[in-house]
Amino acid sequence: MSKVVGEQVVLITGATSGIGYEAAIAIAAERHDGLGRRVVIVGRSPEKTARCLAEIRAASGSDRVDSLLCDFESLASVRALAASFRERYDRLDVLINNAGTVYDRRKLTPEGYEATFAVNHLGYFLLTHLLLDLVRRSAPARIVNVSSIGHASGTMNFDDLHFERGYQVMRAYHRSKLGNVLFTRELARRLQGTGVTVTCLHPGVVATGIWDHAPKWALPLLWLPRRLFFISAKDGGARLVHAGTDPALDGVTGVYLTDFQVKPPGGLGQDDAIGARLWALSEQMTGLGPAT
Ligand SMILES: NC(=O)c1ccc[n+]([C@@H]2O[C@H](COP(=O)([O-])OP(=O)(O)OC[C@H]3O[C@@H](n4cnc5c(N)ncnc54)[C@H](OP(=O)(O)O)[C@@H]3O)[C@@H](O)[C@H]2O)c1
Numbered sequence: 001m002s003k004v005v006g007e008q009v010v011l012i013t014g015a016t017s018g019i020g021y022e023a024a025i026a027i028a029a030e031r032h033d034g035l036g037r038r039v040v041i042v043g044r045s046p047e048k049t050a051r052c053l054a055e056i057r058a059a060s061g062s063d064r065v066d067s068l069l070c071d072f073e074s075l076a077s078v079r080a081l082a083a084s085f086r087e088r089y090d091r092l093d094v095l096i097n098n099a100g101t102v103y104d105r106r107k108l109t110p111e112g113y114e115a116t117f118a119v120n121h122l123g124y125f126l127l128t129h130l131l132l133d134l135v136r137r138s139a140p141a142r143i144v145n146v147s148s149i150g151h152a153s154g155t156m157n158f159d160d161l162h163f164e165r166g167y168q169v170m171r172a173y174h175r176s177k178l179g180n181v182l183f184t185r186e187l188a189r190r191l192q193g194t195g196v197t198v199t200c201l202h203p204g205v206v207a208t209g210i211w212d213h214a215p216k217w218a219l220p221l222l223w224l225p226r227r228l229f230f231i232s233a234k235d236g237g238a239r240l241v242h243a244g245t246d247p248a249l250d251g252v253t254g255v256y257l258t259d260f261q262v263k264p265p266g267g268l269g270q271d272d273a274i275g276a277r278l279w280a281l282s283e284q285m286t287g288l289g290p291a292t
Contacts, residue, residue, distance in 0.1 A: 001088060004066075008037040008138075009089050010244065013070070013127070014099030015041035016052045018208030019146070022237025023096065027245060028060035037093065037245075038064045042081060044071045044099075072099050072123035073109045075286055082130035091138040092131055094244045097124035098146040100176075102213045106167035113285060114162035116169075120176030125183055126286040139195030140250065143187065144243040147180035149202040149258065152266025154178025156274050158281070169215060181256055181265045182275035183282070188254030189272075197253035201243050204259065205229065206236035 010027050014020040020041075028039040041056060043049030046069060053067040066088070070081035085092070100120045107115040113122065124145055128135075135141045154174035163172055184200035191198060207230040211222055242260050243249065256265040268274055283289025 003087070004038060004089050006090070007064070008093045009040060009091055010037050010094040010096065011040045011042065011085065011092055011131075012096040012098060012240075013042040013072070013123075014146075015056070016043035016045070016048050018210065018233050019203050019206055019236035019240055020096070020098040021052060021056070022234045023098070023240035023244070024056050024065065025059045026237060026241045027094075028056060028062040028065050030245065036062055036064060038066065038089075040066045040068060040085070040089070042068050042070050042099065044069060070099075070127075072119040073115055075109075075111055075118075075122065075126055078123055078126045079130065082127060085131060086134070089134070092134040092141065093138045094142045094144070095128060095131060095135060096144045096146070096240055096244050097127065097180075098144075098240065099123060100146060100210065102169055102173045102210065104169055104213060104215050106163055106172075108162070111285075112162075114167075114172060116172040116176045117161065117179065120173070121179035121183065122282060122286055124180060125282045126288070128187065129286070129288055135196055136191075136194055141196045142244060142249075143196065143198045144240065145180045145184050145198070145200040146203060146240065147184070147200040147256070148173070148177040149205075149266075150174045151177040151181045151202075151269050154267060154269075156182075156268060156278060158277065161281075178268055179278060179282075181269040182271070182278050184256070185254050185265075185270075185272060186275045186279050191253070197249070197251060199243050199249065199252065199255050199257055201239055201257040202259075203236040203239045204231045206231050206233055208233050208236065 015024040024041050049067050057065045071077045109118040188198040255262045
């Protein structure tokens with residue numbers, strides 16, 4: 001395939017379901033100067049990704065939607081994704097780190113890391129670093145990290161980051177989502193003055209596939225609230241579109257968004273000393289920094 005040159009590019013991970021899928025349709029459907037932006041979706045299953053690519057093209061009316069593959073459980077796969085992206089595109093205007101999951105039972109990645117932390121935090125961290133020069137070159141540009149309101153309940157126990165001493169699904173999820181908030185703040189600080197903004201958001205409580213990974217005993221309890229109170233994937237996706245492309249957020253960086261508004265993060269979400277420690281550890285864990 002020939003290289004795409006000079007087009008604005010939006011990369012969305014986790015775009016084969018839920019809010020990422022809906023955001024991909026909405027952004028591909030936006031028109032700017034008659035051209036629109038090229039949207040690159042990332043999925044993990046070749047078949048599902050091919051199907052979603054066709055659906056997103058049809059629903060958006062844009063054929064400038066491409067796809068790449070990555071399993072964020074594997075850092076090697078994240079590196080392969082970044083390499084494929086760099087082969088194909090010469091800029092990256094908006095990076096939306098959205099692929100996320102929960103694990104009912106503790107699972108370790110090929111690198112030996114607790115999988116929730118690896119997919120939801122290390123995946124964002126490594127992909128962003130591997131593409132950061134392209135983002136900087138494309139400034140004004142944006143990085144959006146999809147977090148969760150659950151970050152406010154998150155702990156960052158550096159002595160047991162991988163839950164060797166007992167695993168609980170929501171504790172693992174909240175830790176990873178706290179990681180998204182702390183990463184956003186530290187990256188925004190480091191990118192001050194570059195024209196690259198970094199934000200994170202809670203997309204709402206959204207009726208998507210992520211809830212299917214809840215413990216089996218919780219599924220019947222979720223059935224009614226899901227139908228009554230959860231917002232749709234389309235409405236959740238609109239929060240990603242806002243963070244990624246709304247001109248009202250031009251220049252706004254280092255913030256946490258919920259319901260289209262800037263709000264202070266909760267819990268440890270403003271503890272930048274923990275953020276700095278997490279950053280250094282994440283560099284080591286992803287092979288970006290010196291090992292201890
Ligand atoms: N739904 C909510 O209420 C809610 C609330 C707060 C935050 N969030 C956040 O929103 C983001 C999107 O979630 P969603 O609600 O849209 O859930 P979803 O429908 O389950 O979509 C998750 C997406 O991430 C992908 N993904 C999961 N694990 C992956 C892996 N190992 N490698 C590559 N891709 C992977 C999924 O791929 P497949 O299609 O192959 O499964 C899918 O495209 C997540 O970061 C989540 O934490 C959601």
